[in-house]
Each structure stands twice: as C-alpha cells, then as structure tokens.
C-alpha cells in the first residue's frame with residue numbers, strides 16, 4: 154500500500170486535539186511511519202500565514218482569507234506533504250481543504266465552485282485518501298469554544314456561522330462516503346477512541 158494522506162477535520166470544539174493523540178497512538182502501536190502536521194501551517198510560510206489568519210486584529214476580506222489558506226496549502230504540499238508521501242511516510246494533517254469549503258465557503262459565503270477551482274489549481278487531482286470528520290452538535294462546539302480563554306479570529310464567530318460550517322462538512326461527507334468517516338465525538342472518550350481505531354483498522358486493512 155502506498156503512503157496514505159489522512160486528514161482530520163470538523164468544527165471548532167469537535168475534539169481534534171484529544172483524538173489526534175488517539176491517532177498518534179494507533180500509528181505507534183502499528184509501527185507505521187507517519188508525519189503529523191497541520192493547516193493552516195506546517196511550514197515557516199504557512200505558520201506565518203496562520204498567525205495572520207487567526208489573529209483577531211487581522212482585517213482580511215473573505216476572498217483574501219481563502220487565497221491565503223490556499224497559499225499556505227501549496228507550500229505545505231510542496232515542502233512537507235508530497236515529499237513525505239514520496240518517501241513512503243504516511244501523513245496525517247490536522248485540517249485540510251475540507252476546512253476551506255466549510256469555513257470560507259459555508260461560514261463566510263465564498264461560492265463553493267470558486268473554492269473547487271482553487272482546489273484543482275493548487276492541488277491538481279491530489280485529495281486525501283481518508284478524511285476523518287469529527288462531529289458534535291453545535292451546542293457542544295459552542296460550549297467548548299467558550300471554555301477557551303482567548304478566542305482566535307474564527308472562534309469569535311457566532312452560532313449561525315458554525316451551523317453553516319458544520320452543514321458543509323456533513324454535506325461533503327454524505328456526498329463521498331468512501332472518502333469520509335464521520336465520527337460522533339459527543340460521546341465518552343473511550344467510545345470515540347474505539348470508533349477511531351476501527352476506522353483506521355479498516356482503512357489499513359488491519360484486523361483488530
């Protein structure tokens with residue numbers, strides 16, 4: 154099996170950090186070479202763009218924001234993701250292009266067709282082999298965001314924004330069930346962990 158590109162996505166407060174640790178542990182337990190990275194970010198240019206994009210003081214229009222996400226992504230692909238995959242190292246990215254469809258498309262209202270054009274231009278036909286979508290009801294997401302002391306530029310958005318973000322994620326997952334695994338992360342930690350492990354076992358053809 155060639156090296157796999159796996160992305161983890163979902164609305165803010167969906168529990169990515171906790172579940173990334175589960176995924177890391179799974180790769181360690183199976184002795185599979187893997188690189189963990191994130192978007193926006195993953196390279197010096199990407200991390201600098203991340204600082205701009207997440208800073209509440211930044212006044213960027215919706216199209217500028219979208220272009221900056223893709224600018225960070227191109228650098229990330231060139232410098233980190235594609236070289237690792239070519240060396241046979243699996244890559245797990247904390248967010249990828251689904252987040253642009255969900256946040257800039259759903260949240261901000263950039264036409265999804267425009268995002269598709271950018272996706273094709275920046276990525277060619279490169280897409281994740283598997284996207285794990287962590288899903289929680291909006292009330293849970295809002296509670297978890299509120300628990301953060303300092304909110305970034307996206308976390309400061311309101312419930313309507315996140316309702317639209319979640320809807321786009323779920324629509325994309327429903328439209329391509331072979332590529333997405335939707336995991337209900339509004340459950341006990343060990344139940345979510347079992348589900349995640351099952352998703353990874355299935356994807357890599359490993360019997361538990």
Ligand code: TMP
Nearest residue numbers: 165192193222248249252253256257307
């Ligand atoms: P996070 O790393 O804590 O998830 O923060 C990243 C934020 O950036 C999150 O609120 C989602 C947002 N984002 C977008 O709006 N568009 C994108 O394409 C990506 C990758 C992230």
